[in-house]
Amino acid sequence: MTGVVQLVRSDRLSDVAEYAYAATAPADARLVFAAGACPLDEQGRTVAVGDHRGQAARCMANLETALAAAGAGLGDLLHTRVLVASSRQEDLVAAWQVVRAAMGDHDVPSTLMGVTVLGYDDQLVEVEGVAAVRDGSGIVGASSDPAVGPAGPNRG
DSSP states (O other): OOOOOEEEOOTTSOSOSSSOSEEEOOTTOEEEEEEEEOSBOTTSOBOSTTOHHHHHHHHHHHHHHHHHHTTOOGGGEEEEEEEEEOSOHHHHHHHHHHHHHHHTTOOOOEEEEEESOOSSTTOOEEEEEEEEEOSSOOOTTOOSOTTTOTTSSOOO
């Protein structure tokens, strides 16, 4: 991981938001698109049922694991989207506080959204992200065989 992401700020925009308003990566960076990280354990069960904070924490742990498998980390994120199944602003804020804390000083541009429902039983939170790295392949289990690709056989 090389830290190629540059966070962009403008003095013409409010500093109230707890994130940069934009981010860039150089043209030679490899982009990593992470699927929405869900609050699932290793057996595929939803954890922290009824707990927005607990689910957000598991989502961030799972996002970090997915990024690591692609040779990236939370500090390489260009953007995140945090989905919270609730119409209550306090539930969105609870999930956001956990996500924001996990990011540390890397206050990546983010979108926080309330949604009506998410894909798994009892799921309240999902976090997706896009990262950028400049490190060669970096993908765990990468193959040089184009028929196989970086993560296994092509399924067409």
